[in-house]
Amino acid sequence: MTKFTRRQFIRTSGSVIAGATVAPLAGLKNLTVAPSDTVNVALIGCRSMGFGDLENALRIDGVHCIGLCDVDRNVLEDRAADIEEMTGERPQLYGDYRELLENSDLDAVIVGTPDHWHCLITVHALQAGKHVYVEKPLANSIAEVDIMKKAANHYGKVVQVGQQQRSGEHWQKVVEVVQSGRLGKIRDVNLWGNFGYGAGAQPVDNSSVPQGVDYDMWLGPAPDRAFNQNRFHGSWRYYWAYGGGVQTDWGVHLLDIALWAMNVDGAPNSVHSIGGIFSGLNRSMEVADTQTTTYAFNDYNMTWKHTGGLEMGPYNRHYGIAFVGNDGTLVVNREGWEIIPVMDQDDHPRIEPVPFQEGDSSYHDVHAHNWIESIRGNETPNTPIEAGHLAASYAHWGNLSYLTGDTLKWGRDGKLVDEHEYADIIKPDYRSPWTFPSV
Numbered sequence: 001m002t003k004f005t006r007r008q009f010i011r012t013s014g015s016v017i018a019g020a021t022v023a024p025l026a027g028l029k030n031l032t033v034a035p036s037d038t039v040n041v042a043l044i045g046c047r048s049m050g051f052g053d054l055e056n057a058l059r060i061d062g063v064h065c066i067g068l069c070d071v072d073r074n075v076l077e078d079r080a081a082d083i084e085e086m087t088g089e090r091p092q093l094y095g096d097y098r099e100l101l102e103n104s105d106l107d108a109v110i111v112g113t114p115d116h117w118h119c120l121i122t123v124h125a126l127q128a129g130k131h132v133y134v135e136k137p138l139a140n141s142i143a144e145v146d147i148m149k150k151a152a153n154h155y156g157k158v159v160q161v162g163q164q165q166r167s168g169e170h171w172q173k174v175v176e177v178v179q180s181g182r183l184g185k186i187r188d189v190n191l192w193g194n195f196g197y198g199a200g201a202q203p204v205d206n207s208s209v210p211q212g213v214d215y216d217m218w219l220g221p222a223p224d225r226a227f228n229q230n231r232f233h234g235s236w237r238y239y240w241a242y243g244g245g246v247q248t249d250w251g252v253h254l255l256d257i258a259l260w261a262m263n264v265d266g267a268p269n270s271v272h273s274i275g276g277i278f279s280g281l282n283r284s285m286e287v288a289d290t291q292t293t294t295y296a297f298n299d300y301n302m303t304w305k306h307t308g309g310l311e312m313g314p315y316n317r318h319y320g321i322a323f324v325g326n327d328g329t330l331v332v333n334r335e336g337w338e339i340i341p342v343m344d345q346d347d348h349p350r351i352e353p354v355p356f357q358e359g360d361s362s363y364h365d366v367h368a369h370n371w372i373e374s375i376r377g378n379e380t381p382n383t384p385i386e387a388g389h390l391a392a393s394y395a396h397w398g399n400l401s402y403l404t405g406d407t408l409k410w411g412r413d414g415k416l417v418d419e420h421e422y423a424d425i426i427k428p429d430y431r432s433p434w435t436f437p438s439v
Contacts, residue, residue, distance in 0.1 A: 033062030037376055042067030043110045044097045044121055046079040047233060049135055050112010053162065056368035057110070057133075058087060063372055066105060069094040072233075073212035095214060097121055101128040108158075108375060111135060116222050116242045116428075119144035123437040126155040131375045133368075135162040137252045138385075138392040140243060142400070143427035143436070145392045151439045152385040160371035160381045161388030163256045165334070167370055168363030171257055174332045178261040182351060183325025183339070189258050189302040193250040193319040198308020200283030201235040204228065221430035230284045238285035241428075245287030246306040248395040254321050256383075256391035257332075258302060261323065265390070267416070268295040268302070271408040273401035279309050293398035304398060327351045335359050400425055 039062060043054045046068050057063050065083050068091045070076040076093055084090045094100040100109070101124060108131035111121050119139040125132050132152075138145045138161055152159045165171045178186065206226040209215040215227055222241040225231070230238070237243030258264075275291030283289070289308035294301060311318040320333035327350040328341040336359040341349035366382075373379040400422055401408050409417045419426070430436050 037062045039063050039372055039375055040066045040105055040107045041110060042069065042091070042100055042103075042106055042108075043079075043112060044069040044100065045111060045113030045117070045135075046070040047072065047075045048112065049162070050110055051079055051082075052364065053110050053112060053133060053135070053368060054083075055086070056365050057372060058083075059365065060369055060372050064089060065091045067092050067094060067100050067103060069097045069100045071095065071214040071217045072210075073214075074210075096217065098124065101125055101130065106130060108132065108371075114218075114236045114242045115140040115244070115248070117220055119148055120221060120434065120437060122148050122159070123151045123439070126151045126157050126159070129155075129157065131158040131371075133160045133162065133371050134388070136256075136388065136392070137244070137248045137395060138388040140241075140248075141426060141428050142393060142396045145389050145396070147437055147439060149385050149389040151437070154439050158371065158374045158381060159385045159388075160367070160374065161383040161385065162367070163253060163383040163388060163391060164364050164367040165253055165257055166260070166363075166382045166387065167367035168334075169360040170337060170357065171332070171360075171363070173357075174330060174337050175257065175261045177330060177339070178323050179263065182328070183323060183330055184327030184342075184350070185299075186262070186323055186325045187300050188322075188324040189262060189300065190305075190314065190322040190324065191251070191254040191258055191303065191320075192305045192313050193246055193254065194307050194310050194313045195246065195250065195318065196309055196311055198246040198306055199279050199281055199289050200238050200277075200285035200308065201230045203282070203284040204230055219431065221428065221434040221436075223431055228284075235284075238283075238287055240286050243287070244395060244399050245285075245289075245291070246308060247288075247291060247293065247304060247398050248392065250319060251304050251306070251395045251398070252391045254319070255304065255394045256387060258321055258323075259390055259394065260387070262297075262300075262302070264297075265386075266414060267393075267397075267410045268297050269410065270296045271394075271397045271401050272296075273398045275402055281309065287399075288402060291398070291402060293401065295394065295398075328353075333359075334361075 041057055043050050068079055080093055109125050111118055111134040118134055122132050122134050206228045209227045237249055273293035275288040278290040291306055293304045315331045317333050323330045328339050330339050336357050338356045339354035341351045341353050344350055370379055370382045374381045397408055411417050
């Protein structure tokens with residue numbers, strides 16, 4: 001494989017690549033936006049969800065993409081061509097996010113990398129005076145989400161976490177209904193996510209690093225390990241060094257709504273998680289393909305479950321949340337929501353049923369707009385750092401219990417009991433020359 005220095009990578013990534021088929025934005029954007037409302041953004045991690053976030057931001061008047069950064073030169077060049085076709089503007093290309101952050105014209109960054117990179121890039125961006133949109137989960141460990149929250153509050157820049165459901169009207173309506181008391185006393189909150197991808201990838205042998213990929217940079221603070229396609233694009237989240245499986249992926253989205261609706265702002269009384277790799281499919285993965293995590297509160301339980309590879313589940317939904325109250329159960333996912341009433345002894349519903357209400361599909365656009373308007377000072381983030389921190393913590397606590405076999409408990413001081421015993425899981429040991437950030 002050809003080795004590239006950081007500056008060689010940047011220089012050789014600058015050629016125009018044609019042929020991408022994307023929706024053009026040039027001519028559709030209002031060019032009369034005041035200079036004070038212009039927001040120059042860049043994307044770090046360009047392959048998947050991050051690029052969708054960038055596209056949503058670029059639909060907003062006065063937003064310009066002035067930089068793209070990726071460790072895969074092939075992805076970088078393709079995305080640069082996409083942006084040029086959409087906007088008529090050619091962004092500057094980078095192979096190292098640190099050089100991108102030196103650009104004084106840059107206002108904000110979108111972090112769309114694998115989870116193990118979220119912390120360093122976000123903290124460094126905040127230290128450089130940039131606003132941040134960071135994909136969920138907030139980071140890949142408990143210590144990382146803690147330092148990110150501290151950094152966001154310290155540096156005072158706008159941070160929007162990519163838990164986009166908070167910007168969806170039907171999710172907001174569901175939270176309103178749950179909090180209204182309409183369902184009666186809620187005694188159980190069930191969350192589940194049964195997806196085909198949760199069974200893992202078919203095993204493949206280690207191989208040479210693809211041409212144009214700076215694999216050492218991709219690994220970053222994670223342990224040195226031979227290249228394997230299953231630990232790279234798309235399927236890295238099956239391995240603890242880079243992700244936390246379905247619980248920190250889809251689990252964060254659903255946990256976020258449940259915690260919001262139940263007005264939770266701290267730790268539960270206890271967390272207990274069981275599971276394993278039970279599918280028998282001989283897939284390539286380290287995380288659990290089957291997992292049940294129970295969060296105990298004073299007067300209700302909350303449970304997350306996933307069975308990877310089985311796209312079926314309660315209420316004929318393969319993912320969702322059920323808020324179980326004494327008078328009725330509200331069931332919701334991205335497709336929509338409904339209320340199923342409890343029937344009394346005379347077979348009469350205790351509350352009026354609500355037939356299926358179709359969900360709102362525009363929340364990704366709304367979430368990006370909310371971020372930009374928050375940067376402009378007109379709004380506040382729909383998913384601030386506190387919400388991202390809370391949802392990610394709950395997901396990581398579930399995995400911590402699963403990995404150790406312990407029931408986690410919190411003392412009256414709000415601290416995790418025997419936290420020192422879990423230090424090697426709570427805080428990752430960064431690979432040299434990378435160091436855990438400080439604020």
